[in-house]
Amino acid sequence: MRLRRHTTQFVNNAYRKEITMDFEKVVSVKNMRESDARTIAERTPSAELMMRAAQGIFDKVKFAGKTCVVCGKGNNGGDGYALACILARHSMDCTIVRAVEGFSKDGLYYYQLAKSLGVNEISLYEAGNFEGYDIVVDCLLGTGFSGKVEGEIAQAITQINMTPAYVVSADINSGINGDTGYGELAVNSDITVSIGSLKTGLFLNDAPYYIDSLTNADIGIELLLDEYKLIDYDNLELFEGYNSEVYTTEEFMEKFNYSPETCNITEIVAEMSVKNKKTIVVKTEHSAVIADVKYVYFCADYIRN
Ligand SMILES: NC(=O)C1=CN([C@@H]2O[C@H](COP(=O)(O)OP(=O)(O)OC[C@H]3O[C@@H](n4cnc5c(N)ncnc54)[C@H](OP(=O)(O)O)[C@@H]3O)[C@@H](O)[C@H]2O)[C@@H](O)CC1
Numbered sequence: 001m002r003l004r005r006h007t008t009q010f011v012n013n014a015y016r017k018e019i020t021m022d023f024e025k026v027v028s029v030k031n032m033r034e035s036d037a038r039t040i041a042e043r044t045p046s047a048e049l050m051m052r053a054a055q056g057i058f059d060k061v062k063f064a065g066k067t068c069v070v071c072g073k074g075n076n077g078g079d080g081y082a083l084a085c086i087l088a089r090h091s092m093d094c095t096i097v098r099a100v101e102g103f104s105k106d107g108l109y110y111y112q113l114a115k116s117l118g119v120n121e122i123s124l125y126e127a128g129n130f131e132g133y134d135i136v137v138d139c140l141l142g143t144g145f146s147g148k149v150e151g152e153i154a155q156a157i158t159q160i161n162m163t164p165a166y167v168v169s170a171d172i173n174s175g176i177n178g179d180t181g182y183g184e185l186a187v188n189s190d191i192t193v194s195i196g197s198l199k200t201g202l203f204l205n206d207a208p209y210y211i212d213s214l215t216n217a218d219i220g221i222e223l224l225l226d227e228y229k230l231i232d233y234d235n236l237e238l239f240e241g242y243n244s245e246v247y248t249t250e251e252f253m254e255k256f257n258y259s260p261e262t263c264n265i266t267e268i269v270a271e272m273s274v275k276n277k278k279t280i281v282v283k284t285e286h287s288a289v290i291a292d293v294k295y296v297y298f299c300a301d302y303i304r305n
């Protein structure tokens, strides 16, 4: 399935250059979840969307050797059980770990299906540091996560972060807030496969330091709101000239007295840019959010198609 793209023109103030670009969408968690819900209500059963999410991960990652899928109790875990079904159907070696008790409705369906297809299951304790696996898939927490990780989830994240295996995060690195990118303890991924559309949190705060590469799997969800746009990282410098205020995340938090834990940088820079009629850039070492009065853009040097 092709990612929906929109072509837009914008004029850069500093260089008066006209640039025509294809924009991929970046969205808030609320928009993603409400768009998911509408798609389910109007067109596509939730179990079908979950299978598409799993297929998206399967298509984006070159699965080989032994895979261990580590699941939480929500639909992010459900994506993991559906992926285990796909791997089993391809006769690939797959083990699941239920890091916490409980299932979502669709998660339970795919868990039972995976078991009936002969997928092996071990406990989190038995999984240890996931030695002996080639790939570990992090399906603990997705867009339903907020607050801080504790208990078994914190334990599972710590264990995943000790594995020598290639780590794949489903949708969002578990422990990272999908809106703010804040995460004190989160999974370090080799690749994160975002589901539906890229979430703002994948570019902000701590997220860029947990993600090695980032890609998105389109699963046919039509967005309710057209929010933010993805641009090439190479174009960041075009926004850093005349009439721009450029901050690192730390400088931004300090100057305006925000706490990274609660600050929604995207909403704040969007408002500031309109109010002051200025371009505002907030950067990490690998990514940036740019509010340019009319539009908000995101970019990162770890985007992969
Ligand atoms: N149908 C769809 O919409 C589709 C969704 N899709 C997938 O579903 C994901 C969203 O699924 P979701 O909404 O079930 O939430 P999810 O991210 O699995 O986690 C929620 C669980 O975590 C828990 N939890 C929360 N905070 C916590 C904390 N601090 N520490 C510990 N636990 C915490 C919370 O528990 P509770 O607090 O409610 O007891 C709840 O059980 C999305 O990212 C995508 O991967 C795709 O399949 C496409 C179709």
Ligand SMILES: [K+]
Pocket (backbone or CB within 6 Å): 076, 138, 139, 140, 141, 142, 169, 170, 171, 172, 173, 174
């Ligand atoms: K995850």
